[in-house]
Amino acid sequence: MTTQEIKEKLSDEDVRKLLLEMGADFYYEDDDMWITNTICHHGTKPKLYYHKDSKLFHCYTECGQMDIFDVVMGYKGYEQEEFQKAINWICIKLNIDNCEYGFGKQEQISDWEFIRKYKKNSRKEIETKSLVPYDKNILNIFQKMYTKDWVTEGISIETMEKYNVLYSTWQQKIIIPHFDINNQLIGVRGRSLVDEDIELFGKYTPFKVGRRFYNHSLGQNLFGLNHNMKTIQRKRKIMLVEAEKSVFQTDTMFGDDNFTVALCGSNLTDYQKSMLLMLGVREVIVALDKQYQTLDSDECKKWAKHIKDKIINKLSSYFLVSVIWDTSDMLEYKDSPTDKGKDVLLKLMENKIYVGTND
Numbered sequence: 001m002t003t004q005e006i007k008e009k010l011s012d013e014d015v016r017k018l019l020l021e022m023g024a025d026f027y028y029e030d031d032d033m034w035i036t037n038t039i040c041h042h043g044t045k046p047k048l049y050y051h052k053d054s055k056l057f058h059c060y061t062e063c064g065q066m067d068i069f070d071v072v073m074g075y076k077g078y079e080q081e082e083f084q085k086a087i088n089w090i091c092i093k094l095n096i097d098n099c100e101y102g103f104g105k106q107e108q109i110s111d112w113e114f115i116r117k118y119k120k121n122s123r124k125e126i127e128t129k130s131l132v133p134y135d136k137n138i139l140n141i142f143q144k145m146y147t148k149d150w151v152t153e154g155i156s157i158e159t160m161e162k163y164n165v166l167y168s169t170w171q172q173k174i175i176i177p178h179f180d181i182n183n184q185l186i187g188v189r190g191r192s193l194v195d196e197d198i199e200l201f202g203k204y205t206p207f208k209v210g211r212r213f214y215n216h217s218l219g220q221n222l223f224g225l226n227h228n229m230k231t232i233q234r235k236r237k238i239m240l241v242e243a244e245k246s247v248f249q250t251d252t253m254f255g256d257d258n259f260t261v262a263l264c265g266s267n268l269t270d271y272q273k274s275m276l277l278m279l280g281v282r283e284v285i286v287a288l289d290k291q292y293q294t295l296d297s298d299e300c301k302k303w304a305k306h307i308k309d310k311i312i313n314k315l316s317s318y319f320l321v322s323v324i325w326d327t328s329d330m331l332e333y334k335d336s337p338t339d340k341g342k343d344v345l346l347k348l349m350e351n352k353i354y355v356g357t358n359d
Contacts, residue, residue, distance in 0.1 A: 012052055015050065018094070019036060023037075030211070034050045035047070040066060041059070060205070062265070131186045133180075139164065163177075163251070180221055219271055220272075222261035223261060233280060235259050237285065239261070239287050242288050260338075268311045286311055287348075289337075290334060322354045323353045324349060
């Protein structure tokens with residue numbers, strides 16, 4: 001029996017039992033999905049979504065799309081070569097017969113070939129599954145209303161209109177449609193303005209209409225590329241930021257000269273790297289949020305290592321890579337490099353650190 005067959009045999013109650021074994025807290029449940037804390041990387045935010053129909057998870061902070069084996073591996077801290085340990089752990093917890101399924105406590109397992117194949121291909125297959133466009137008419141249920149807070153933070157109404165930013169009055173959320181490079185609607189995210197919702201679910205969540213979530217794999221797109229691709233290819237450079245909001249701010253600052261896209265997270269996926277290669281850029285500027293308070297702190301070193309491991313190491317063999325790093329304390333804690341306006345951003349860019357090419 002293959003891992004896919006095992007996964008398909010797992011009932012919702014089996015998955016629930018495994019999640020509870022890993023210390024999951026259930027923040028939301030309905031007939032289609034659950035939301036728990038991000039046990040996949042020992043996080044506390046309620047941003048791990050489980051979709052019952054596909055039996056897939058999506059972590060909206062770090063890990064992206066996963067199946068139950070990936071969640072267990074993240075929770076247990078297993079390396080890829082320890083994949084069989086995740087299988088054994090699941091079988092033991094669910095009392096799956098070792099002989100019938102070929103897994104379990106025994107050290108010798110008769111057929112490892114599909115395990116090796118799974119380790120190499122499963123995550124890649126999940127990440128590169130084609131995105132199915134949504135009907136753009138769904139946007140007609142929202143209103144053309146714009147928050148003063150975003151205007152104050154450097155986002156013009158013209159920019160919000162350009163990017164089809166809308167508002168949901170009944171959920172009190174800013175609506176951010178996501179389009180691919182062909183201007184097809186591939187997802188809708190909501191930015192909550194209610195403090196209680198932010199505390200519980202975070203600022204950004206996939207938007208739900210009725211029983212349907214208009215979500216997508218964030219790692220299969222670069223937000224803003226549909227608007228900024230021509231400038232990126234003309235200038236042969238691109239700036240990577242974390243959130244859509246930063247793309248809006250740079251659009252307000254630079255208009256048609258904007259070469260910014262958002263990762264919608266702090267990791268670069270292989271799919272996104274392939275998009276950068278397709279664009280033919282020479283320089284990639286990494287401009288993530290300031291996740292440290294002082295330069296000499298362990299927090300700063302940890303954040304620098306994260307950027308190196310998750311982004312720079314993936315790019316430095318192909319591009320000239322530079323990093324915006326606030327060495328003059330111009331930004332506040334957790335600020336984006338775009339949050340303090342055009343003058344501050346230009347100063348940060350003047351002092352960016354070149355990483356060079358990793359040969």
